[in-house]
Amino acid sequence: MAFTIRIVAGSTAPIYRQIVDQVTRGVASGELSVGESVPSVRQLARELVINPNTVAKAYAELVDSGFLETQAGKGFFVAKRRQVYTKAERLRRIDESIDQLVNQTLALDIEPEEIVQRLLERFEKNLKPASE
Amino acid sequence: MAFTIRIVAGSTAPIYRQIVDQVTRGVASGELSVGESVPSVRQLARELVINPNTVAKAYAELVDSGFLETQAGKGFFVAKRRQVYTKAERLRRIDESIDQLVNQTLALDIEPEEIVQRLLERFEKNLKPASE
Amino acid sequence: MAFTIRIVAGSTAPIYRQIVDQVTRGVASGELSVGESVPSVRQLARELVINPNTVAKAYAELVDSGFLETQAGKGFFVAKRRQVYTKAERLRRIDESIDQLVNQTLALDIEPEEIVQRLLERFEKNLKPASE
Amino acid sequence: MAFTIRIVAGSTAPIYRQIVDQVTRGVASGELSVGESVPSVRQLARELVINPNTVAKAYAELVDSGFLETQAGKGFFVAKRRQVYTKAERLRRIDESIDQLVNQTLALDIEPEEIVQRLLERFEKNLKPASE
DNA sequence: GTGGTCTAGACCACA
DNA sequence: GTGGTCTAGACCACC
Numbered sequence: 439m440a441f442t443i444r445i446v447a448g449s450t451a452p453i454y455r456q457i458v459d460q461v462t463r464g465v466a467s468g469e470l471s472v473g474e475s476v477p478s479v480r481q482l483a484r485e486l487v488i489n490p491n492t493v494a495k496a497y498a499e500l501v502d503s504g505f506l507e508t509q510a511g512k513g514f515f516v517a518k519r520r521q522v523y524t525k526a527e528r529l530r531r532i533d534e535s536i537d538q539l540v541n542q543t544l545a546l547d548i549e550p551e552e553i554v555q556r557l558l559e560r561f562e563k564n565l566k567p568a569s570e
Numbered sequence: 571m572a573f574t575i576r577i578v579a580g581s582t583a584p585i586y587r588q589i590v591d592q593v594t595r596g597v598a599s600g601e602l603s604v605g606e607s608v609p610s611v612r613q614l615a616r617e618l619v620i621n622p623n624t625v626a627k628a629y630a631e632l633v634d635s636g637f638l639e640t641q642a643g644k645g646f647f648v649a650k651r652r653q654v655y656t657k658a659e660r661l662r663r664i665d666e667s668i669d670q671l672v673n674q675t676l677a678l679d680i681e682p683e684e685i686v687q688r689l690l691e692r693f694e695k696n697l698k699p700a701s702e
Numbered sequence: 703m704a705f706t707i708r709i710v711a712g713s714t715a716p717i718y719r720q721i722v723d724q725v726t727r728g729v730a731s732g733e734l735s736v737g738e739s740v741p742s743v744r745q746l747a748r749e750l751v752i753n754p755n756t757v758a759k760a761y762a763e764l765v766d767s768g769f770l771e772t773q774a775g776k777g778f779f780v781a782k783r784r785q786v787y788t789k790a791e792r793l794r795r796i797d798e799s800i801d802q803l804v805n806q807t808l809a810l811d812i813e814p815e816e817i818v819q820r821l822l823e824r825f826e827k828n829l830k831p832a833s834e
Numbered sequence: 835m836a837f838t839i840r841i842v843a844g845s846t847a848p849i850y851r852q853i854v855d856q857v858t859r860g861v862a863s864g865e866l867s868v869g870e871s872v873p874s875v876r877q878l879a880r881e882l883v884i885n886p887n888t889v890a891k892a893y894a895e896l897v898d899s900g901f902l903e904t905q906a907g908k909g910f911f912v913a914k915r916r917q918v919y920t921k922a923e924r925l926r927r928i929d930e931s932i933d934q935l936v937n938q939t940l941a942l943d944i945e946p947e948e949i950v951q952r953l954l955e956r957f958e959k960n961l962k963p964a965s966e
Numbered sequence: 967g968t969g970g971t972c973t974a975g976a977c978c979a980c981a
Numbered sequence: 982g983t984g985g986t987c988t989a990g991a992c993c994a995c996c
Contacts, residue, residue: 451669451673452774452775452979452981453980453981455980458677459673459676462677463676466679488981489981491980491981492981495980495981528678528679529680531674532688534581535667535670535674536671536685536688536689536692537591538591538667538670538671539664539668539671539689540689540692540693540696541591541594541595542663542667543693544594544595544598544599544696545591545594545637546655546664547598547653547660548660548661548664550690550693553664553668553693554686554689554690556664556665556668557672557685558682560668560672561682584986584987585986585987586986586987610967610968610969611969612967612968612969620988621987621989622988623987623989624986624987624988626969626970629969630970634766639846640846640969640970641968641969641995641996642848642968642969642970642994642995642996643848643967643968643969643994643995644967644969644995646968646969652790652791652794653790653791654787654788654791655786655788655791656785656786656787656788658784658785659768659784659786659787713930714927715934716970716972717971717972718971718972723933723934723937726937727937730940730943731940742982742983742984743983744982744983744984753972753973754973754974755972755973755974756972758984758985759971759972761984772984772985773980773981773983773984774979774980774981774984775979775980775981775982775983775984776980776982776983776984777983777984778983778984785943792942792943792944793944795938795942796938796939796944796949796952799931799934799935799938800949800952800953800956802931802934802935803931803932803935803953804956804957804960805855806927806931807957808855808858808960809858810924810927810928811862812924812925812928814957817932817953818950818953818954820929820932821932821935821936821950821953822946824933824936825936825939825946848995848996849995849996850995850996851995884996885996887995887996888995891996
């Protein structure tokens with residue numbers, strides 16, 4: 439079964455980010471297993487009707503962050519998971535996102551409980567290998 | 571003690587965003603009370619060693635979202651708190667922040683439980699008008 | 703025929719306001735439909751012979767009030783119509799315009815009846831998707 | 835009975851505008867009659883705790899638009915009403931305000947009927963010599 | 967002194 | 982090519 443990636447046109451997230459996120463999730467959820475190949479840059483670009491540069495950029499970032507490996511002439515494969523950022527660096531980055539969420543919660547006058555509930559729902563939806 | 575704003579150089583958040591967030595927090599936490607003035611555009615720009623336009627952009631956004639009011643020739647003042655956005659619009663905006671947090675969590679391979687815990691800590695710290 | 707925007711030099715309204723108003727009308731009248739793109743910041747700036755920042759400021763306001771959406775690197779698009787502001791906030795904003803009209807009417811010594819009549823005419827002209 | 839002017843601190847309208855508007859209304863409503871004197875610049879500035887320049891500027895505009903006359907060494911008096919703008923010019927100016935109101939009505943998705951009703955209320959309230 | 971608007975031009979991220 | 986951010990500096994209205 440081929441791993442499929444979908445681009446949401448209207449999304450605020452840039453296309454290359456959407457690709458990165460979906461591959462990341464595929465690996466995290468186990469839908470993509472170590473050693474498995476992902477679509478070639480050109481093929482995925484054709485499928486999604488986007489610029490190959492955009493796919494290449496996404497894959498480059500995935501290689502950089504340790505999710506993919508490239509084998510010259512053969513394509514991209516799911517890498518053995520390794521951490522590229524130190525724990526401290528990862529927490530610093532995630533804390534910026536947490537801060538922003540807390541700020542928005544205050545700014546929009548929403549109950550923290552409501553935020554936590556929505557966050558948990560989102561985590562559940564994204565962690566199970568979607569049947570969709 | 572005067573209300574102070576600090577810009578973090580290494581942050582991914584743009585300067586004007588950092589100003590918006592900190593004033594928002596100041597108002598939400600009660601550190602800034604209704605009718606109180608905030609530093610003038612030029613003064614804050616001098617303090618932070620940034621361009622006045624950058625401060626003006628941040629303040630304009632705060633006026634639009636109902637946190638500040640302006641009196642031409644006199645300055646910006648903390649506005650009476652009011653609900654500007656519909657519930658649907660507020661959820662739409664908060665969901666963008668939640669999505670970003672979920673994506674980062676997966677991308678950085680951090681346990682959702684850890685995120686939720688950190689978020690709860692942050693809420694506690696920010697919702698009680700800290701002694702700080 | 704492409705959607706065109708015109709700037710009136712002698713107007714008291716600032717340029718960016720004129721752009722905001724005309725795009726708003728275009729969307730409200732249906733001349734611009736959902737998903738359609740508006741001229742790029744740079745192109746419109748060239749056409750109107752104004753600074754790109756001025757266009758950007760207008761577009762940013764239109765995004766904030768829910769009329770446009772942005773896709774970085776691709777442009778601005780007409781957003782699906784949604785209610786962004788609470789009823790109270792909308793009345794607060796419209797009352798500012800009403801106040802200004804009443805003040806001008808008194809200052810210019812014009813009969814209120816004449817104002818009401820002109821206003822009604824204007825509503826009729828603008829609310830039916832004109833053949834123009 | 836002295837003619838009193840009140841300044842609303844939180845208003846978006848500049849102070850000098852508020853003075854101009856209130857004197858204009860006083861004349862239009864008949865509360866101030868031809869030949870009657872208005873408070874001196876210095877006295878009004880003291881009363882309102884504002885800068886005398888601000889009062890002077892307002893009075894200058896009222897003289898310019900024909901509502902007041904000045905008699906050297908004696909003060910300012912309500913002038914015999916005369917029109918300083920041509921009818922066409924007055925309509926052009928008022929039309930800008932009408933346009934803005936129509937735009938806001940479209941932008942905020944408010945029923946024209948509601949606008950007309952609020953406008954009429956406002957006219958009524960402002961035309962009768964307020965007992966307040 | 968204050969804010970509001972506009973220009974010119976730079977650098978970056980994204981497609 | 983697109984938008985997003987920031988700087989530098991101008992001119993105006995208002996206090």
